[in-house]
Structure formats: structure tokens, C-alpha cells
Amino acid sequence: MSKASRLKKQLWWGVAASIAALTAIAATPSKAAEAREELRQQFDKALKGKTVAWAPVWLGVLESEWTRVMKAHFDDYGMKFEVRDANFKSDVQLQAVSSLINEHPDVLVVQNPNVTLLAKELKRAMEAGIYVVQVNMASNTLTDAYVGVDARDMGRRLAKNMIADCGGGKGSGEISILEGEATAAYSLDMKNGAMEVFKADPSIKIVSSQPTSWDANKAGEITSTVLQQHPNLCGILSVWGPQAAGAVQAIKAAGKTGTAKIYVASDGQPADCDLLEQGGFYRNLSYRADTQGEAIVNAVIGLLQSGDKPGAKRTAYYTTPAWVNSKDDRMYCFTVPKDAK
Amino acid sequence: MKSLQRFWHRNSPQLFLGELLEKRWMEPIIPFTLTIAVFLAFALTIPRYTSLGNLQQLMFNFAEQGMVAIAMAFSVLSGGIDLSVGSVFAMSNFLALYFYLILGLPLPVMIVAVLAFGALMGAVNGGMIAYGKTRPFLTTLVVLIIVRAAYNKVTAAFTDELASINSESPVWDFMGGGTILGVPTNMAVLIVVAVATHFFLTRARPGVHIMAVGSSRKAARHAGVNVKWALFSAYVISGALSALAGIFYAARQNSSGTDTGVGWEINALAAVVLGGISLAGGRGTIARAMMGAAIIFMLISGMVQTGISGNFTTATIGIVLLIAVGFNVKWVKNKGKVLQKVYVVPSWVDFEPPPSIARDSGTVFAENDRLRDAEPIALNQIEGPEDIILDRDDHLYTVNRNGSIIRFRAPDYTVREEFARIGGRPLGLAFDRDQNLLVCIAGMGVYGVKPDRTVFKVTDRTNRTRTRLKDDSRLYLADDLDVAPDGKIYFSEATTRYELTDWALDGFEGRGNGRLICHDPATGTTRTILKNLTFPNGVCIAHDGKSVLWASTWLCRVYRYWIATEKAGTCELLIDNLPGYCDNINRSSDGNYWLAFVGLRSPVYDLAMANPGFRIRMVKQIPPDEWLCPGINYGCVIKFDDKGNVLESLWDPGGTSHPTITSVREHKGYLYIGGLENNRIGRIRLPNADPGWEAHKSYWGAA
Incomplete structure (x- = not known):
């Protein structure tokens, strides 16, 4: 052989x-x-190499946390993630979103500075075949997914809580509202939700409701003025934590600590919990940005795997808030990992 | 090696640079280059940046900022500032939405109403500034604060209405998102506005008045401009333009947030300054404001598009602006100095030692005292008689520094009269066949005065050299002229690079900057016939009328240019290496020619002429009164014949009464002497001359 x-x-x-x-x-x-392997392949096929574009109002603490969580997940799934920071300039944000649509990502995630600014562009994006996810601050245009709080409901819950402390003879019944950007959905809806409840109670008197443009200084100025005109102010409803820090200072300066209480809708940033523990805030109705970030990721990957045409359905992922009353409720604030920055 | 150096110095690229810097369009070169550079940088780094879609998007977003920049430019050009543009813009944005989408007013009514609001705010600014004499900065700052506060109040009051804005109007959507031939509507409007305002500011009387008031309020008032009205109108226009921007912004965004227009006055101001518009007013163009605005806009949008963090973007733009504005301000301020430093480009001139002028040398140039006792005419009645001429009635004409032709009446020349006033600095004189007095005027060209004293223009431009950056079609320094028998006027332009006051700088260059030009009155055409001549001067038609004699002052030579015979059109050297710097040449009664020496050569200066580096250092490093200068404190004239032989010389040693002689004329047995800087005309009797000879007869016959 x-x-x-x-x-x-x-x-x-x-x-x-x-x-x-x-x-x-x-x-x-x-x-x-x-x-199971097929499932993973199917998952990868739906996601790998896909582009997610993210246009926040700016990259503050809240937005940075969302961004961090999104990036961690999208990187893991082999997706591309692009961020456009408009740094609190609505005209720049409109430009950013417009040019993003021209770049045609697979999913566009936006945080609307107000309800009208991006309305046309979001419609255009879906028509161009881009899934659109709106985060926490919605537009007049509904899109494939909304992820965030039910602002109107949060307003109602805050208001009920305040009535319990200030209304019915327990307090003066005088309440001031610190809005954010007046035409931002988050602020507008929360205020309207609260007003709905306040109006039903005759013992409550809304002495002021003014927009602060998310600015602590402005909130401080407004609060000082309100306290001068209404020394018996019982409660302040602030739609956002960081701006309410200015009101805390104003109350301290007016010597009203303890009598004028601050109720805050908080996105769970650590400083909000700190202020509550130090006695600056009276109640936080808090949700966590990090878990919200995960919800955004879920909405995005859900859309990419759905096979639906962009604009075909309207889905929502509402965040459940929780009350922060003391140190013991610290878990409703998130902590930014040290190596995140 | 030496020949290479010679070549370098004779054809230095610095010449090009100097003339480039002199160009007016070089002033906005920095913003222009920056605009292109920023665009290219983003075009290379951002994918699809130059795609049609992206370009359209950029234009959509740019238009309103451009309009606000023009609004700011108006106030700055008028010599003030309008800080209220941002808040007027924001308020107009709100009003447009309110009137049109909330109240439901018809579109044209809304537009008129909003523009009227903008104009009204401008009128408040302008009224206080122009008629109340308040400071623009504080006034517009107050208006900014008031309008902004009102804006915050009204937007807060109409929150729910603004939040539910929804437009169904196709016209409105076209204004906000439509295109005309691919150009976004708002951009098309911006282009129209920019072109219109440009023409308004540069061509229309009210616009020019705004510019005039901006450059110098006092001068404008003296010129009869209604300063207050001009200022007022500038602010009204500024307000209306901001309002226009607000309308288009409303159509595009349908939203009125608290940040609308915040900081836009800063961006607009930065755009204006970056574009190189002077904050002192009166200097700048709309195009520059557009360039500045485009740079800022592209930087912001480009950096956002590359995904850079917002804070970093803001900081970077701040730094870029600071550098650019600083550089620009320095550039605008120091461009003149840079130009001065690089403009003078000395050439390389080789001289041989000249014939001796020593009194005992025995040469024809030997110093003597023949001019010492010249009889003064018109002493202290004349300033700078560069040229003199006598007519057939023996009247004496000369040029005066103040731009007039002075006549002294025969026979004793004591009666002084202003024969004609032309302006400029009159230099060489000549009579034509009809007794018109032709005169070269520095800064103007060639003019004529008829016997009845009416002034007419002969020519003020020639054909342009196409290969040269500098537009040399205008006559800079027409110097001397003569009229050929066929009536053609031959004249020299001493230099195309310097004004008359800087003639010494042209001397330092020693370069062929001048030319010989011929004007034909029959056809009215003017053509350059010889180029690159080193300070051509002393144009004189030879006795036979067949050639033109001309002298090169800095090269100390006399040339002959043939205008008739078979040599016509050629030029030949007649006399070389004269001991003095030649000026005017004129006919003498014996068939020869008189030549004036404006100055005398010295070994040191000759040496310097062969050392361009030395002269550059001299011009750059020491003050002008310490410069090495040609020796002009001498008085000397010579006579030469048609073959180029020098026959005699006449001297005023030390130039006590006749330094810097630029002209000699013989008339009826006398020699008349004029000097560029002198306060008199001199006259001496020529013992052997024909007492009946006069130049006019020599040229045009007895008639």
C-alpha cells in the first residue's frame, strides 16, 4: 500500500x-x-451596527446619567451611539436634530426643550424611516415611544401631599409653584396636574406660579419676592430639584425654614437627596435616572426588534416615582459611579 | 553669485506682497480666509457636510442669525451699538406667533405689525440716542432689559396657548421650511436683505449718511448731513431687521422659549467685530458682517455636529473669537505699518565713478559761479516752481504748490496773477500749437489751460498692465511733458508706486517704476509706450521733431526715444554716468539742450545704491530725517548736444539761491531757472545766445 x-x-x-x-x-x-442561540443571533442581527442618536437639552447630571447607562448598553450590543449636546440652546438643539435626521440614524432619542420646537422635525424623522424615542420631556408630536415620568400624575401626587400639610386649616393654604421652562411638557403637564387638584380644594390659594427656566438663581429671586408678599407661605411646589436649591437659600435668608416647605419632583440626583436630608427639601417625589436610562435602552432595542415601521405605533414606558422622606429612602436617589466620568 | 543677488533684488517677490497688501480687498482677508477655512475643516471632518441636505439645513439655521448680524452692523456702522437686537428679535418671534397663530390675524397684517414693533423699538433707541443724546450702550442695554422682561411676562402668560401652537397654513410652513430653487426661503430673504442693505449703505444717500456719521460725526455735520436723522434711521432699520428675523424664526420653530434670542446680541456683536467692522463706526461692510456671522454659526453648529460637549463648544468658540478678533483688530490697525515695512523694495544699481566736478578738474562739469548772480524773479511770491515756461508775449508761467498756475506779466514780472487753479501738484509745462498750456499734475494726470483760462482734462488714465496686481491705469505722478509736431503729447510718469511726497522713497528703490506715455489728442487715446523706467523725467522733443529725449533721474542718464524715421519705436541711451540726478530737458537757442540737475551724486550714495540690504535696513530702522539722501543742496544745469556731448555747466555752488533745480528755460537771451522747493525763479543773461530766440517759435514757427 x-x-x-x-x-x-x-x-x-x-x-x-x-x-x-x-x-x-x-x-x-x-x-x-x-x-436560544438563534435568539441571540436574531437579537444581534436586529441591533449590531445600528446607530442611535441622542439629542438632550444639555448634558446635566440627569442627562449624563441617562447617557452613561445608554452608552454602556449600546456598546455592549455593538451599536453606535452619537450624542449632540445643545448646551441649553434651543435653536442649537433644533439644528442638531435637523442635521441628525439628515444623517439618518436608526433611532433618534430626544429630550424636548418645549412642546413645539421639535414637533415638525420629529414627524419628519419618522417619515424618513427613523424610530423616535422621547425622553421625560415630550413634544406635541407623539412618536414611537415615550420613556419617562407621567408628569401630570406626579403633579397630582405632589399637590395631594401638599394639601394634606397646608390645606384644610393645617397651614395657611398659600402655595407657590416654581415651574421650569413654561412650555416644556414636563413642567407644563406637572403644573396642570397640580392645579387640577389645588383648584378642587377651596382652602388652597396659589399665590404664584412662575417659570424659572430651570435656573436656581431665578427660582431664588422669585421665592424671595413671594415670601415678602406672602410671609405665611406654606408650601412651594418645584417641578425640578436643582432649581429648588435656589428656593432653599431664599427661605433660609428670609428666616422661614420650617414654615415654608418645599415639595420637589426629583429626578433622583444625589444632591436632591442631600438637600432633603439636610432639611432644605421637605418631600421629594423621586424617580431614578439610571433605571430610566435602562428603560430608554429597552424602548430602543424593543423598537429595533419589533419589525414595525417607524411611526406605526405609539408606546409608552412610564417611570414609577417614590417618596423620599428621610435618609432611609436614599435608594430612590441614584449614585454616579466614580469611574463614570 | 552677485548676478544672482542682482536678479533677486531687481525682481523681488516682496514687490508683489507690497502691492497685494495695498489692495482694498485685503482688508477683510482674515475673516474671509477664516470663513473658508472653517467651512473646509468641517467639510473634511464631518461626513456628508457638503451634501445638499446638510447645506440646506445650515442655511435654514443661519438666516435669522445673519439678519440679526446685519441689524447689529447698522448700529455699529453708525458709530453706536444696539444691544437690544436679541430681545427685540425674541419679542418679535413671540408677537409673530401670537398675532398669527393665536389671534389668527392675516399673514400680511401680522408681518406689518411685527415689523412696526421692531421699528418702534428702534425708534425708541434711536430717538433717545440721536435726539436725547444718550449713550448707545446704556440706552440699548436698558431697552434690552425692558423688552426681555416684557417677553418673559407675556410668554409666561400665554404658556398654554404657546404650547398648543399648531400651524396648518402652507404659506407659513413655506416661510419656515420651504425652498426657492433649493435655497431655503429665509436664506433667500437674507440674501435679498444683505444685497439691499449693502447698496443702501454704499449707494443710497440716507445709507451713505449713516456711514458718514459713523466715521466722523463732526465732519458729517459740517458736510451738511442731518446727523440726528441718520442716527435715528440706523436704529429704526436695526430694529426692523431684528423683527424680520423674529418672524422667520417663528415660522421655522413655532416656539417661543425663555432662551429665544438670549445672547444673540453677543453673537451678533462678535460677528460684526470678527468681520472686521470697526467698533468706532463708519468702517466695514455688510459682507463682512455676513462673514463674521457665518464663522460663528459654522463653528457652533459644526462642533455640535461633531458631538463635542456643550461646555467645551462654548469655551472653544470663546477662545477662537478672542484670538480671531484680537488678530483682526491688530491686522486692521497695523496693516498700514506692515505695508510700510514691506512696501519699499530697493533694487540693485551699479554706478561707475562719475566725471569730476572739482573746480580745478578741467572737465566740462567743473564747478563755477555762473548762476550765483541770477536775478530773482517773484521772490517769495511763489512756492515750488518745478517748471517754468514763457509764452509768445513773454509772460512767465509757473506752477505753484497749492495747485494753481501762476502768471507773471511781462516785461518786469512783478505783477502776479493766478492764471488757473487746477488742484493737485502741477509739475511739467508745455505749450501746444494752439497756445494751450498743458500741465502734468501729480495725483491727477495731464490737464490743459486754454488762453481764455478755461481748464480742460487731457488724460488721467492709460492702459493697465495686466500682469500687475496694482491697478496702474490711473496716472499717479505725471511729471513732465512735451508736444510733438504731429500734436501727440509725450509725457513721463515718474513712478507708479509712490505719491509725489514720497519721491525720495522711489529714489531709495532705484527701480524701474515709471513709464513714458503718449496721448493722441486726435483720437483721444492714451497708451503706455515704454515701461519699467527708473524715474523718467525731462521729456523734450528734439529740435528735428523726430525723437523724444527723456532723462532717468536715479540712473543719471539721458535717453532718446525715436518717434519718426526708420528707428521709430526704439529707445537708445544718449548720455550715461552723469554726475548729477537729471531733471527737465529743454531746447536751447543754439540747437542744443539744457538739462537741470536736481541733485548731485556722491560716492556714499552710489555705494548705497549697489547695496539694497543696506537701504532696506536704513528705511526700516532709522527715522526718515536721518536717512542717507541724494545731495540736493546744489544748483547746477548743463547743456548737451544731439550727439550726447556735454558742452558746458552752470553752477550755483552750495545752492544758496538755486538748490534743487528742476527746470531751465531759455527765452530771448535769458535763462530762467525753477526749483522744486524754491521760493523764486532765477534769470541770468546768456551772453552768446540769440536774443530773439523763443521756444514757441522753435516748436511751432513764427505764426
Whole structure:
């Protein structure tokens, strides 16, 4: 027998053995494992290489936390993630969103500075075949998904809580509202939700309701003025934590600590919990930006796997808030990992 | 090696640089370059930046900022500032939404109402500034604060209405998002506005008045401009333009947030300054404001598009602006100095030692005292008689520094009269066949005075050199002229690079900056016939009328240019290496020619002429009164014949009464002497001259 034919024979044996082995594997418990693998492949096929564009109002503490969580997940799934920071300039944000639509990402995630600014562009994005997810601050245009709080409901809950402390003769019944950007959905809806409840109670008197443009200084100025005109002010409803820090200072300066209480809708940033623990805030109705970030990720990957055409459905992922009353409720504030920056 | 150096100095690229810097369009070169650079940088780094879609998007977003920048430019050009543009813009944005989408007013009514609001705010600014004499900065700052506060109040009051804005109007959507031939509507409007305001400021009387008031309020008032009205109108226009921007912004965004227009006055101001418009007013163009605005806009949008963090973007833009504005301010301020430093480009001139002028040398140039006792005419009645001429009635004409032609009446020349006033600095004189007195005027060209004293223009431009950056079609320094028998006027332009006051700088250059030009009155055409001549001067038609003699002052040579015979059109060297710097040449009664020496050569200066580096250092490093200068404190004239032989010389040693002689004329046995800087005309009797000879007869016959 020549060397070559011996080799050929060996090869045949090898092939036969492999076939036998493969049939053995296929015959035994492996069917379920294959399906799981397929699922992952399907998942990867739907997500890998897809682009998510993210246009926040700015990159504050809240937005940075969302961004961090999104980036961690999207990186893990092999997706591209692009951020456009308008740094609190609505005209710049409009430009950013417009140019993003021209760049045609697969998903566009936006935080609307107000309800009208991006309304046309979001419609255009969906028409161009881009999924649009809105975060926490919605537009007049509804899109594929909304992730965030039910601002109107939060307003109602805050108001009920305040009435319990200030209304019905327990307090003066004088309440001031610190809005954010007046036409931002988050502020507008929360104020309207609260007003709905306040109006129903005759013992409550809204002495002021003014926009602060998310600015602590402005909130401080407004609060000082309100306290001068209404020394018996019982409660301040602030739609956002950081701006209410200015009101805390104003109350302190007016010597009203303890009598004028601040109720805050908080996005769970650490400073809000700190202020509550120090007694600056009276109650936080808090949600956590980090878990909200995960909800955004879920909305995005849900859309990408749905097979729906952009603009086909309207889905919502409402965040559940929780009351922060003391140190013990610290878990409703998030902590930024040290290596996040 | 030396020949290479010579070549370098004679064809220095610095010449090009100097003339480039002199160009007016070089003033906005920094913002222009920056605009292109920023665009290119983003075009290279951002994918699809130059795609049609992205360009359209950029234009959509740019238009309103451009309009606000023009609004700011108006106030700055008028010599003030309008800080209220941002808040007027924001308020107009709100009013447009309110009137149109909330109240439901018809579109044209809304537009008129909003523009009227903007104009009214401008009128408040302008009224206080122009008629109340308040400071623009504080006035507009107060208006900014008031309008902004009102804006915050009204937007807060109409929160729910603003939040539910929804437009169904196609016209409104076209204003906000439509395109005309691919150009966004608002951008098309911006282009129209920019072109219109440009023409308004540069061509229309009210616009020019605004610029005039901006450059110098006092001068404008003296010129009869209604300063207050001009200022007032500038602010009204500024307000109306801001309002226009607000309308388009409303159509595009349908939203009125608290940050609308916040900081836009700063961006607009930065755009204006970056574009190089002087904050002192009166200097700048709309185009520059546009460039500045485009740079800022592209930087912001480009950096956002590259995904850079917002704070970093803001900081970077601040730094870029600071550098650019600083550089620009320095550039505008120091461009003149830079130009001065690089403009003078000395050439390389080789001289041989000239014939001796020593009194005992025995040469024809030997110093003597023949001009010492010249009889003064018109002493202290004349300033700078660069050229003199006598007519057939023996009246004496000369040029005066103040731009007039002075006549002294024969026979004793004591009666002084202003024959004609032309302006500029009159230099060389000549009579034509009809007794019109032709005169070269520095800064103006060639003019003529008829015997009845009416002044007419002969020519003020020639054909332009296409290969040269500098537009040399205008006559800078027409110097001397003469009229050929066929009536053609030959004249020299001493230099195309310097004004008359800087003639010494042209001397330091020693370069062929001048030219010989011929004007034909029959056809009215003017053509340059010889170029690159080193300070051509002393144009004189030879006795036979077949050639033009001209002298090169800095090269100390006399040339002959043939205008007839078979040599016509060629130029030849007649006399080389004269001991003095040649000026005017005129005919003498014996068929020869008189030549004036404006100055005398010295070994030191000759040496310097062969050392361009030395002269550059001299011009740059020491003050002008310490510069090495050609020796002009001498008085000397010579006579030469048609073959180029020098026949005699006449001297006023030390130039006590006749330094810097620029002209000699013989008339009826006398020699008349004029000097560029002198306070008199001199006259001496020529013992051997024909007492009946006069130049006019020599040229045009007895008639």
C-alpha cells in the first residue's frame, strides 16, 4: 500500500466519525440550546451596527446619567451611539436634530426643550424611516415611544401631599409653584396636574406660579419676592430639584425654614437627596435616572426588534416615582459611579 | 553669485506682497480666509457636510442669525451699538406667533405689525440716542432689559396657548421650511436683505449718511448731513431687521422659549467685530458682517455636529473669537505699518565713478559761479516752481504748490496773477500749437489751460498692465511733458508706486517704476509706450521733431526715444554716468539742450545704491530725517548736444539761491531757472545766445 492511499483511507475514517458524532449531538437535548442561540443571533442581527442618536437639552447630571447607562448598553450590543449636546440652546438643539435626521440614524432619542420646537422635525424623522424615542420631556408630536415620568400624575401626587400639610386649616393654604421652562411638557403637564387638584380644594390659594427656566438663581429671586408678599407661605411646589436649591437659600435668608416647605419632583440626583436630608427639601417625589436610562435602552432595542415601521405605533414606558422622606429612602436617589466620568 | 543677488533684488517677490497688501480687498482677508477655512475643516471632518441636505439645513439655521448680524452692523456702522437686537428679535418671534397663530390675524397684517414693533423699538433707541443724546450702550442695554422682561411676562402668560401652537397654513410652513430653487426661503430673504442693505449703505444717500456719521460725526455735520436723522434711521432699520428675523424664526420653530434670542446680541456683536467692522463706526461692510456671522454659526453648529460637549463648544468658540478678533483688530490697525515695512523694495544699481566736478578738474562739469548772480524773479511770491515756461508775449508761467498756475506779466514780472487753479501738484509745462498750456499734475494726470483760462482734462488714465496686481491705469505722478509736431503729447510718469511726497522713497528703490506715455489728442487715446523706467523725467522733443529725449533721474542718464524715421519705436541711451540726478530737458537757442540737475551724486550714495540690504535696513530702522539722501543742496544745469556731448555747466555752488533745480528755460537771451522747493525763479543773461530766440517759435514757427 502506498503512502498516499493510506492517508486517503484515514481521511475517510475521520469524515465518517465526524458525521456520526454530529448526528449524535443533534439527536440528544440540543434542540433548545440551538433556539436560544438563534435568539441571540436574531437579537444581534436586529441591533449590531445600528446607530442611535441622542439629542438632550444639555448634558446635566440627569442627562449624563441617562447617557452613561445608554452608552454602556449600546456598546455592549455593538451599536453606535452619537450624542449632540445643545448646551441649553434651543435653536442649537433644533439644528442638531435637523442635521441628525439628515444623517439618518436608526433611532433618534430626544429630550424636548418645549412642546413645539421639535414637533415638525420629529414627524419628519419618522417619515424618513427613523424610530423616535422621547425622553421625560415630550413634544406635541407623539412618536414611537415615550420613556419617562407621567408628569401630570406626579403633579397630582405632589399637590395631594401638599394639601394634606397646608390645606384644610393645617397651614395657611398659600402655595407657590416654581415651574421650569413654561412650555416644556414636563413642567407644563406637572403644573396642570397640580392645579387640577389645588383648584378642587377651596382652602388652597396659589399665590404664584412662575417659570424659572430651570435656573436656581431665578427660582431664588422669585421665592424671595413671594415670601415678602406672602410671609405665611406654606408650601412651594418645584417641578425640578436643582432649581429648588435656589428656593432653599431664599427661605433660609428670609428666616422661614420650617414654615415654608418645599415639595420637589426629583429626578433622583444625589444632591436632591442631600438637600432633603439636610432639611432644605421637605418631600421629594423621586424617580431614578439610571433605571430610566435602562428603560430608554429597552424602548430602543424593543423598537429595533419589533419589525414595525417607524411611526406605526405609539408606546409608552412610564417611570414609577417614590417618596423620599428621610435618609432611609436614599435608594430612590441614584449614585454616579466614580469611574463614570 | 552677485548676478544672482542682482536678479533677486531687481525682481523681488516682496514687490508683489507690497502691492497685494495695498489692495482694498485685503482688508477683510482674515475673516474671509477664516470663513473658508472653517467651512473646509468641517467639510473634511464631518461626513456628508457638503451634501445638499446638510447645506440646506445650515442655511435654514443661519438666516435669522445673519439678519440679526446685519441689524447689529447698522448700529455699529453708525458709530453706536444696539444691544437690544436679541430681545427685540425674541419679542418679535413671540408677537409673530401670537398675532398669527393665536389671534389668527392675516399673514400680511401680522408681518406689518411685527415689523412696526421692531421699528418702534428702534425708534425708541434711536430717538433717545440721536435726539436725547444718550449713550448707545446704556440706552440699548436698558431697552434690552425692558423688552426681555416684557417677553418673559407675556410668554409666561400665554404658556398654554404657546404650547398648543399648531400651524396648518402652507404659506407659513413655506416661510419656515420651504425652498426657492433649493435655497431655503429665509436664506433667500437674507440674501435679498444683505444685497439691499449693502447698496443702501454704499449707494443710497440716507445709507451713505449713516456711514458718514459713523466715521466722523463732526465732519458729517459740517458736510451738511442731518446727523440726528441718520442716527435715528440706523436704529429704526436695526430694529426692523431684528423683527424680520423674529418672524422667520417663528415660522421655522413655532416656539417661543425663555432662551429665544438670549445672547444673540453677543453673537451678533462678535460677528460684526470678527468681520472686521470697526467698533468706532463708519468702517466695514455688510459682507463682512455676513462673514463674521457665518464663522460663528459654522463653528457652533459644526462642533455640535461633531458631538463635542456643550461646555467645551462654548469655551472653544470663546477662545477662537478672542484670538480671531484680537488678530483682526491688530491686522486692521497695523496693516498700514506692515505695508510700510514691506512696501519699499530697493533694487540693485551699479554706478561707475562719475566725471569730476572739482573746480580745478578741467572737465566740462567743473564747478563755477555762473548762476550765483541770477536775478530773482517773484521772490517769495511763489512756492515750488518745478517748471517754468514763457509764452509768445513773454509772460512767465509757473506752477505753484497749492495747485494753481501762476502768471507773471511781462516785461518786469512783478505783477502776479493766478492764471488757473487746477488742484493737485502741477509739475511739467508745455505749450501746444494752439497756445494751450498743458500741465502734468501729480495725483491727477495731464490737464490743459486754454488762453481764455478755461481748464480742460487731457488724460488721467492709460492702459493697465495686466500682469500687475496694482491697478496702474490711473496716472499717479505725471511729471513732465512735451508736444510733438504731429500734436501727440509725450509725457513721463515718474513712478507708479509712490505719491509725489514720497519721491525720495522711489529714489531709495532705484527701480524701474515709471513709464513714458503718449496721448493722441486726435483720437483721444492714451497708451503706455515704454515701461519699467527708473524715474523718467525731462521729456523734450528734439529740435528735428523726430525723437523724444527723456532723462532717468536715479540712473543719471539721458535717453532718446525715436518717434519718426526708420528707428521709430526704439529707445537708445544718449548720455550715461552723469554726475548729477537729471531733471527737465529743454531746447536751447543754439540747437542744443539744457538739462537741470536736481541733485548731485556722491560716492556714499552710489555705494548705497549697489547695496539694497543696506537701504532696506536704513528705511526700516532709522527715522526718515536721518536717512542717507541724494545731495540736493546744489544748483547746477548743463547743456548737451544731439550727439550726447556735454558742452558746458552752470553752477550755483552750495545752492544758496538755486538748490534743487528742476527746470531751465531759455527765452530771448535769458535763462530762467525753477526749483522744486524754491521760493523764486532765477534769470541770468546768456551772453552768446540769440536774443530773439523763443521756444514757441522753435516748436511751432513764427505764426
